[in-house]
Amino acid sequence: MRKEHNDIELVQQLQEETAVDVNALPPRIIKHASKRSKMARYYSIALLWLFILLTAALIMWGYRMH
Secondary structure: OHHHHHHHHHHHHHHHHHOOOHHHOOOHHHHOOOHHHHHHHHHHHHHHHHHHHHHHHHHHHHHHHO
């Protein structure tokens, strides 16, 4: 009986030592970010800047033509 009790305590102790706190780990998307998501981000930022530059150029062209 005493041997079984020691085994149970040993198993519980090992489980506590090897338990991983899920809140301490970074999200998977940050740790293993794919190149596709990075490229999509750069692509959307580039499109935003092109839109801003085009809008500014058209406004300036409109003022010069008026």
